[in-house]
Amino acid sequence: MDLIEKALKMRADYQFGEGAGDALTSRGLKVEPSKRTGKPRYVYDSSGRLLATVRWSDGLMALSLEGARCLHEYFKPPRLRVIVAGEAVSFVKKGRSVFAKHVMDVDPEIRSGDEVIIVDKDDRLLAVGRAVLSSLEMRSFDAGIAVKVRRGIDDDGGKPERTT
Secondary structure, eight states: OOHHHHHHHHHHHHHHOTTHHHHHHTTOOEEEEOTTTOSEEEEEOTTSBEEEEEOTTTSOEEEOHHHHHHHHHHSOTTTTEEEEOHHHHHHHHTTOOEEGGGEEEEOTTOOTTOEEEEEOTTOOEEEEEEESSOHHHHHHOSSSEEEEEEEETTOOSSOOOOBO
16 A cells, blocks of 8 residues: 555545545545645546545545445445435435435534535435535524535536546
8 A cells, every 4th residue: 555545545534434444445546646736636446436536725535426435335324424305305416405404314423514425314325515514503404505515416517527
């Protein structure tokens, strides 16, 4: 294991919980550095599917759908999950934000700014995004955006996810 892979595994364990690094690297790992800084920027599995993008602002990872699938398979519910009500499922799958009134349940450890996996009541992956509210706020509020969705499984708008 080279130094970059070890650092990315440690970063994933820190950000998502122990074992996340192993889950993300279980299919092999390729890292594309930033052209400007040379630091790791895009993280791919060995078949070239994007798992995560390393953010400039804080050095943490923004998950792609494929990265979310890896963590979804690894962690048991409710870890990293926001569970949405049935009426919101079709919208979330298309990449729309999750509103607090549609949150049925949530991992109690989620804080504002965390990367989250959005699922339906049967734990089927719908989308990946960034929490706007903490788990307590998601449960308490009846209005406002709970999760800003980055990509839904049926999201056909915008740019496609990167591949190598």
